[in-house]
Amino acid sequence: MSSSMNIITGEVQRFQSSVKQLRSDIKDAGVNWHDEKFQKLSKMVTQIANNSKNVVVAADRFTSDVKKFESVASQN
Numbered sequence: 021m022s023s024s025m026n027i028i029t030g031e032v033q034r035f036q037s038s039v040k041q042l043r044s045d046i047k048d049a050g051v052n053w054h055d056e057k058f059q060k061l062s063k064m065v066t067q068i069a070n071n072s073k074n075v076v077v078a079a080d081r082f083t084s085d086v087k088k089f090e091s092v093a094s095q096n
Contacts, residue, residue: 032079039072
């Protein structure tokens, strides 16, 4: 099960890195963010960033719970 956890952890880290890169690329685009269309895009990117944080937190909790389960299971 540890290899599965490593895969999940790695995928979550790649996901988090992708979201950070997206945020950075958009910030560096030099667009007029006061324009209505770009304000909508900015809000969408913010939502993606918030949702990605929730995914990362959930994955951390999941991996922690699996480690606890494995620890208890190995005692029996």
